Amino acid sequence: MRGVFDPDTYRARREALARAVPGALLLVPGNAAKAMDFRANQYPFVQDGTFRYFFGLDQPDLAGLIDTETGDAWLFGEATGIDEAVWLGSRPSLGELAARVGVTRCADGAALAATMADAIGRGRQIAWPPPYCAEGMVTLARLTGQSLARIAASANAPGNLALVRAIVGLREIKSAAEIAEMEAALAVTARMHHAAMAATRPGVREHEVVGRFEGIMRAADLHFAYQPIFSGRGEVLHNLRYDRVLAAGELVVNDSGAKSHGGYASDITRTIPVSGRFNALQLRLYETVLRAQQAAIEACRPGVRFVDLHLLAARIMVEDLVDLGLFRGAVDDIVATGAYALCFPCGLGHQIGLDVHDMEALGEDNVGYDGENRRSALFGLRNLRLARPLRRDMTVTVEPGLYFIPELIDMWRGEARHAGLIDYDAFDRLRGFGGIRIEDDVHVTAEGGRVLGPPIARSAHDVEQAMQGDA
Ligand code: GLY
Numbered sequence: 001m002r003g004v005f006d007p008d009t010y011r012a013r014r015e016a017l018a019r020a021v022p023g024a025l026l027l028v029p030g031n032a033a034k035a036m037d038f039r040a041n042q043y044p045f046v047q048d049g050t051f052r053y054f055f056g057l058d059q060p061d062l063a064g065l066i067d068t069e070t071g072d073a074w075l076f077g078e079a080t081g082i083d084e085a086v087w088l089g090s091r092p093s094l095g096e097l098a099a100r101v102g103v104t105r106c107a108d109g110a111a112l113a114a115t116m117a118d119a120i121g122r123g124r125q126i127a128w129p130p131p132y133c134a135e136g137m138v139t140l141a142r143l144t145g146q147s148l149a150r151i152a153a154s155a156n157a158p159g160n161l162a163l164v165r166a167i168v169g170l171r172e173i174k175s176a177a178e179i180a181e182m183e184a185a186l187a188v189t190a191r192m193h194h195a196a197m198a199a200t201r202p203g204v205r206e207h208e209v210v211g212r213f214e215g216i217m218r219a220a221d222l223h224f225a226y227q228p229i230f231s232g233r234g235e236v237l238h239n240l241r242y243d244r245v246l247a248a249g250e251l252v253v254n255d256s257g258a259k260s261h262g263g264y265a266s267d268i269t270r271t272i273p274v275s276g277r278f279n280a281l282q283l284r285l286y287e288t289v290l291r292a293q294q295a296a297i298e299a300c301r302p303g304v305r306f307v308d309l310h311l312l313a314a315r316i317m318v319e320d321l322v323d324l325g326l327f328r329g330a331v332d333d334i335v336a337t338g339a340y341a342l343c344f345p346c347g348l349g350h351q352i353g354l355d356v357h358d359m360e361a362l363g364e365d366n367v368g369y370d371g372e373n374r375r376s377a378l379f380g381l382r383n384l385r386l387a388r389p390l391r392r393d394m395t396v397t398v399e400p401g402l403y404f405i406p407e408l409i410d411m412w413r414g415e416a417r418h419a420g421l422i423d424y425d426a427f428d429r430l431r432g433f434g435g436i437r438i439e440d441d442v443h444v445t446a447e448g449g450r451v452l453g454p455p456i457a458r459s460a461h462d463v464e465q466a467m468q469g470d471a
Pocket of ligand 1: 255256267268
């Protein structure tokens, strides 16, 4: 079965989880199929990352149960009926699916409901990863007898929090096989980005380029890991519109990545000069961002706090922006006060794995922060998704950027915010510049960050060269 590791992998993961949360019954629901506009017309299925990590399977409407008292694991789901066989084709039996991921006990949804009712009746401690979509909440409410409101608020309930911490501790360390999955996704993503560079030129509509690289991905039988960003208005951090005609002289931000057959995400951003050459100011700022990215990648070592890498990248960019006259005063002050967030209002990156923002469904603070590293209240820095120290074999994105956002410049100028540190007239001259983001997926090793996947044109020169390639 494509994209599934060997049964021992899942057995070992479940055993590790059982050791970390002893004495509990752990309910791990998979995702349900989601209707688009009527029940039988469904969105492409995306499995829940935690279910896939412990139970491996990519089919909808399954649930896993791990009894950490006995060490037993079950897979629950419905047998296929004749209607499904007629319309969709038959699929392996539940028993076959279970065996594929090292589970020997399986039963239908009614048995799951009965098992849960029995456990609740006996006062067993039950825990589940917090749900993030309506279907998951309804399923949990039905199985646990709790109200939807309590289920929605259950992320930080004591039993669930212990489970969440245990899941994060396991999922954030990537095995060689997981890294290989990410690199398989990146091999296709590299081709997508190079095709996008070759297809970008004045007069082309954004969606025409998106269609071009989406075609490469679908021909490889992959799907996006997230909705792609491809925009000449790259200062809008997550611009999801593709309807502009690209104009000479502007920059396009292409933030897009495929998921591997095993469900592992890639998340790559490149910034492309529509004319085929960066102009002098674009080149200067592009190289500023690239320098910041390179320094942060090299510093990605076990024990280094990701927040310090964010601040390192900010500092490197601010040094150049002071030279360019956008900021004034001491670099330390511009970084410490958060004044730099006028043009870098987001975080340096996040963990990546089965989810593009890996495990953030379990609570962003539960993944990126801990007792010693609390979220900042400063504008910009408060958007940092990961602050705590890196661990060996984590995988993270490193994605500094510079963004010239007219609305934000107007707002801060109106408030005279950090007025002693910012030359607002200089920022005004960059209205319409757009944005620059450069992002790679990085494996944290003892020697520093290793950029995953094949090389994807990144220096200004290589991007310009790739634009001469075959579209
Ligand atoms: N690259 C898209 C995101 O990080 O949300």
